[in-house]
Amino acid sequence: MTPLLEVRGIDKSFGPVQVLHDVAFSANAGEVTALVGDNGAGKSTLVKCIGGIYPIDSGEILFDGKPVHVHGPRDAAALGIEIVYQDLALCDNLDIVQNMFLGRERRRGIMLDEAAMEEQAQETLTGLSVRTVKSIRQQVSSLSGGQRQTVAIAKAVLWNSKVVILDEPTAALGVAQTAQVLELVRRLADKGLAVVLISHNMNDVFAVSDRIAALYLGRMAAQVRTADVTHAQVVELITSGRSGDLGITQ
Amino acid sequence: MNKVKELPGDAIAAAKTSPSIGLSVRAYAERVRGGDMGALPAVLGLIVLCTVFAVARPAFLTAINFANLFTQGAAITVIAMGLVFVLLVGEIDLSAGFASGVCAAVLAVTLTSLGLPWYVCVLAAIVTGVVIGVTLGGLVAKVGIPSFVVTLAAFLAFQGLVLVLVREGTNISIRDDVIVAIATRNLPPWLGWALFAVCVAVYAGIQLLRARKRTTRGLVADPMSLIAARVGALVVIGGLAVYVLNLERSRNPLLTSLTGVPIVVPIILALLVLWTFVLHRTAFGRHIYAVGGNPEAARRAGIPVDRIKVAAFVICSSMAAVGGIIAASRASSVDPNTGGSSVLLYAVGAAVIGGTSLFGGKGRVLDAILGGAVVAVIENGMGLMGYGASVKYLVTGSVLLLAAGVDAIARKRASAAGLR
Numbered sequence A: 001m002t003p004l005l006e007v008r009g010i011d012k013s014f015g016p017v018q019v020l021h022d023v024a025f026s027a028n029a030g031e032v033t034a035l036v037g038d039n040g041a042g043k044s045t046l047v048k049c050i051g052g053i054y055p056i057d058s059g060e061i062l063f064d065g066k067p068v069h070v071h072g073p074r075d076a077a078a079l080g081i082e083i084v085y086q087d088l089a090l091c092d093n094l095d096i097v098q099n100m101f102l103g104r105e106r107r108r109g110i111m112l113d114e115a116a117m118e119e120q121a122q123e124t125l126t127g128l129s130v131r132t133v134k135s136i137r138q139q140v141s142s143l144s145g146g147q148r149q150t151v152a153i154a155k156a157v158l159w160n161s162k163v164v165i166l167d168e169p170t171a172a173l174g175v176a177q178t179a180q181v182l183e184l185v186r187r188l189a190d191k192g193l194a195v196v197l198i199s200h201n202m203n204d205v206f207a208v209s210d211r212i213a214a215l216y217l218g219r220m221a222a223q224v225r226t227a228d229v230t231h232a233q234v235v236e237l238i239t240s241g242r243s244g245d246l247g248i249t250q
Numbered sequence B: 001m002n003k004v005k006e007l008p009g010d011a012i013a014a015a016k017t018s019p020s021i022g023l024s025v026r027a028y029a030e031r032v033r034g035g036d037m038g039a040l041p042a043v044l045g046l047i048v049l050c051t052v053f054a055v056a057r058p059a060f061l062t063a064i065n066f067a068n069l070f071t072q073g074a075a076i077t078v079i080a081m082g083l084v085f086v087l088l089v090g091e092i093d094l095s096a097g098f099a100s101g102v103c104a105a106v107l108a109v110t111l112t113s114l115g116l117p118w119y120v121c122v123l124a125a126i127v128t129g130v131v132i133g134v135t136l137g138g139l140v141a142k143v144g145i146p147s148f149v150v151t152l153a154a155f156l157a158f159q160g161l162v163l164v165l166v167r168e169g170t171n172i173s174i175r176d177d178v179i180v181a182i183a184t185r186n187l188p189p190w191l192g193w194a195l196f197a198v199c200v201a202v203y204a205g206i207q208l209l210r211a212r213k214r215t216t217r218g219l220v221a222d223p224m225s226l227i228a229a230r231v232g233a234l235v236v237i238g239g240l241a242v243y244v245l246n247l248e249r250s251r252n253p254l255l256t257s258l259t260g261v262p263i264v265v266p267i268i269l270a271l272l273v274l275w276t277f278v279l280h281r282t283a284f285g286r287h288i289y290a291v292g293g294n295p296e297a298a299r300r301a302g303i304p305v306d307r308i309k310v311a312a313f314v315i316c317s318s319m320a321a322v323g324g325i326i327a328a329s330r331a332s333s334v335d336p337n338t339g340g341s342s343v344l345l346y347a348v349g350a351a352v353i354g355g356t357s358l359f360g361g362k363g364r365v366l367d368a369i370l371g372g373a374v375v376a377v378i379e380n381g382m383g384l385m386g387y388g389a390s391v392k393y394l395v396t397g398s399v400l401l402l403a404a405g406v407d408a409i410a411r412k413r414a415s416a417a418g419l420r
């Protein structure tokens, strides 16, 4: 089976600092791929390269087996790649609906179709069981951290996407909300989407993922099936880049 | 569209009850306390200033002075309306004043030296504004020079450009009837009332239609009482203004009659409607707010941030051109000082006093009009009180600082209240 999303040989430097070294990574349709690694391993950078936020220095991105060029966020969105960024990237001065449709507003003629956007946003948020938001016409600045995170996730699942990448989506969430997001992650994969989940929580990773990719200091240590490894092995991969015959060989 | 159906568990989303007017008022009060004061300082300031001047100088309340306020404040208000766009994207345009001077000079030169018809000259002036905007915006957004520096440089350069255009300080007088009429003539009284009626009908119609549409789709709509209050306020304020402006204000009514709404008023109203529509009903307007609120989020949403910024500068400079045309019309001439001295600071002041944030992402075109009214009232009232230029400058400077201070403190309050 060809992976829906695949990157090969990605190098990325910020000035003199090389953050990604020859990274290969793939995500299959219908699977949850967990991307793990220590702080600063390069997970968010890899995701931003895929999303067209950062240009890559070398390497290639394949979508459905075909090489593609992602020059900007619009290219990624056009392919059907939705990303929830770690820093969320919401506009504080806009309300929830406006944020969810930002850059892809629904229109009638030249006018915005506010009613349609509001209905659809409402529907999506209801699906995510957002209970604590007073009004979806509330400015994002007045939301709690977890509520903001939920809005960012809702923004990503609103579109008819093929790949959903979530960069630590449960970092600010409470117990119930976290369970709900993990359930959503599973459900998206079961619907046939390729889901990439970045998380530091091993329990979450083992609970929902089909495969695990471990980054170590900007190199891909290993990409394995979740069923084939133990907790301890993954932790070892994260902290030292190798575990037994898995991992980077010097 | 991919709709994620409900997850197990309690799926209660946002409350869907229609808010009563009391709730709307309470929500507004909460926003104000949280630091988001909007136009409140401008409205309160306007009331205080008018009361003070009316008590100190009864002449302030005469019909002729009321009409003067509009023609005095029109140019600055229009420039401020354009500045709102640049401020919204988090930039500043210090050259808007002299840009209006350059455009006015282009108008005067094409009108007198070249003898072209007025509409060609107006077009030339506005195109000049567009070219200025593209240049400034390009330097800021594409090259990446801070807008403060770019427009400060332009501030100096345009001063020189005006001098070149009016040949080192000669005064070009404008005799074209249409151009002169813009800021000096009035609508016939019946037309003033007709305009008022149309405005009220259209405003009420839009509000009711929107509320109906939202209610039928099961969305939260403004309650009837709130709509009635808004329309009522428009009827009272607008009706009073048209009534006063239609009073005879000539010193010698037998010789010449002087009545009616100044022509600049419908011009400003039309610009208000146009730009409010653009800001609040189009995707472009939404993107302007997004770029000012969080440029990185806007970029990740695929919004062409630099093009939006250039567009904001283009709107600002072309509105400056309109302001320049109004100023030229009012003075019936253009000289090296057109758009100079305090015009820019008054315009920035008008925008900021009205509630547009210097930090970007917050403000409305209506704010510029309210702020412009404050500036016009100060200038006019101080003049009536017999204060010279020195005091006027001092007071306006202080008011600008006060407004910027209110903006900064509001921002701090908002972050303390967790609203930012």
Ligand SMILES: Nc1ncnc2c1ncn2[C@@H]1O[C@H](COP(=O)(O)OP(=O)(O)OP(=O)(O)O)[C@@H](O)[C@H]1O
Pocket: A014, A017, A019, A037, A038, A039, A040, A041, A042, A043, A044, A045, A046, A086
């Ligand atoms: N814009 C940037 N400019 C320079 N260096 C950067 C930039 N972004 C990230 N880095 C560096 O790249 C490395 C990887 O960062 P990245 O954010 O991808 O880590 P991460 O794996 O997502 O970590 P975390 O788990 O903390 O989110 C870090 O050393 C960081 O300092």
Ligand SMILES: [Mg+2]
Pocket: A043, A044, A045, A086, A167
């Ligand atoms: Mg990260």
